[in-house]
Amino acid sequence: MTQVTTKKSKYIAMPDTLVILFGVVLLVYLLSFFVPAGKFDTQKVSYQADGVTKTRTVLVASSYQVQKDSNGNIVKNPPKIFATDGNPGFLNFVYDGITSGDRNGGAVGVMAFILIIGGAFGIIMRTGVIEAGMMKLIVKMSNRKILILPVMTLIFSIGGAVFGMGEEAIAFALILAPMMVAMGYDAITGVLVTYLATQVGFATSWMNPFSVAIAQGIANVPVLSGSMYRIIMWAVFTLAIMIYSVIYARSIHKNPQKSLSYESDNYFRQQMSEIDATAHFGIASWSIIAVLVLGMVWVVYGVIEKAYYIPEIATQFFAMGLVIGGISVIGRINGMNVNVMAKAFKSGAADLLPAALIVGMAHGIILMMGGGDATQFTMLNTVLNASANLVSGLNEYVSAIAMFLFQSIFNIFVTSGSGQAALTMPLMAPLADLVGVGRQIAVLAFQLGDGWTHCIMPTSAALMGTLGVARVEYSAWVKFIFKFYLFLMALSAVFIIIAVMINYQ
Template structure:
């Protein structure tokens, strides 16, 4: 018998990232290394003077050998001295400062919510919530999307969505939706707000400061833009969620959703509600409020937030043991923490590998690398086009550049000092240049596998990036088209 040819399937996400790393390594042999000199500039945020190191756009120079030749091929197959090579990039990515922070954050909140899951309180709460909503559960989608989008717009919410997704995913699946809907109303909503913000201190405020534009200027335009994109996101998510409600098996995450749909959830839901369950949910709610307050008032980031969730897991564990929730013992709580953390290992590896890809292309603004040369090359090309086309190409470039630098503040520091003077040369206002940055920086975060926050959110929701990409590309394309119209219209209208 002749064996039928197997159907082609998309490579695993880890293989895709490694392949991207291979391409990045090859680029270092095709594109020479270059560097910019840096300056320290000052700008105002909320009446306080801030400073930041940025590139001098006129200072670009190629790295040269003693003979005066350009330097290529900075990435070798393997660097035995502990440096960066193709076979070194996974390790270097995993141990780099920013990646380590995200990975530890994922492990700690995974462990904390492993204890929460072990108590069964979430499942019993979801069961009662579904009973009491009596078909009105569809209201959760626009409400959640709105508030997460507002969080992204006001204080740059992004990584924080990971913890919320852990709670919301089982609720969405048990209501007849899927984990993809959870990613939409949490992480995607934050990035819609992030991209269209009028006051985000981590993106638009920094970009305006670097571009020499008054901080928070153009707010009316951006608030209207935020409201419009949020409505588009709510509409897209609602229509999708309704289609999954009618046909759950049409979901690309249907198989992986079995984790939230099956198991001991029904058994937990049938158990009588107790004071311990109330205390568990109050602890979770108090932690969420406490974390949001800390982010807004004190600028907490991953370290502080992870510590609060670890404390939450500890308190929930004590409650579970005292009230014998699901028969929990102290050893059960410890095992639940380890199991919850272990579930984060796969997405944590993806985060580290993705960071390694970025390291292959360059490590810093003032260090000779391929990324600086790419940035300089685009700037040189851009100056020769008419204004409206230059504005649109700025948006395209920022969208593509976000693949390599997903940090909003990092991308602003690298690109805005170059984009601002290029905007002057091309007849584009600096306010429009800032607009192209924030739209390009935010929306591509929805699909690029180099985004640690995206990969972590997909990980906790058990959605494979390949399935996610097959789903979300239409939404990303829709946002790209609308953003292109807005950027060109803003240029024609003289947005300043």
């Protein structure tokens, strides 16, 4: 009898994303038995942005107070195992996380955004026209297809720098991830040139209204000042990711099995293999492509000119799906009728349900720390105060780097750029004065720390949503991006040190 031997894989199976999130929640819960709760006082500050006086509620730097009982003993306030009074509980974190926020953000808003976009693209992709158009473009580009990567990277980086593009990358990744796979690359490449490119622009922006402008206003620094240094920084980082995406894509093209998303990319390979690149495009097909292109222009216009956000963008994509579905029914494309449209919408939304659940569970981590309200006794406020105290008493170079690291870590718990600015800049700005670095450098440390953590942290709704639509496991993404993330952090530290050397103002 022949003995069959099996070769053991040298790779350790990475845990599912939901398992990782549960582990983080468990760790936070255990820490809550040792970390006391604290709070801050708040005040309203005014600042100028685009010639308009705006106000923001921020915490008072020296107002931290720890929670004590009637006997003066410090109180630790761990959540219950199972809460029935509406307060956070360890076993309640999934439901509480999913239902946190409102239509404009938080978990419930982003989850609705993901499901609606998934449904809309379910209709759009059911027509088969977009995939066929991609294949025609790939055939036409032939050996020049690698040029698509730096062009896309540049466009999305500008989007992140100019109007804080982030969640919008989820919709674009729906199109570009399968396209990258069809080009012989992988879905990770699609995430690189869309979401990661937006974060490069976001982190190094000279005019981002959601981070730089607010942080400078709170720090009492002229809004949008110091732009030339930031533009140089943006150019360097954008060039770095353009080069990185091309090198990585070429290596995957040579050996597709090197990709950490090779198995999950089979979904897109199967999808694209059924497409006939030589199929004739009639009036209806060209109309669908025109609607999609004009719809994308409408989305960008709405964000830049009308300040559209999650509710409006989701509705824009729903409208695109409805119009494209209507054209398909009238043009009798791919057997489309109203019932098929409805099934395609449900199927598209169902495909993105895991991504939506991950977003909700990630928000549960924040709730386990008591939430992000500075005026309530929470563990998060204690962590914020302790971290700020650690930065003081250091020399100017070490202090500037410590501010950057502090902002990077704190962004794991407060993912909103404007929210993090309101909580941290009232502490970091006067601290910068004490240690002898300019407040402009404190803002620089904030925006870089705020930007890069979004590339790797599981609490980022935009990251998890993009990975979800690209069908890239979070564990695979972390394994892939970790070295480049360290490069981004190191390069940021270099720019911060140079800023201190030149007394950047």
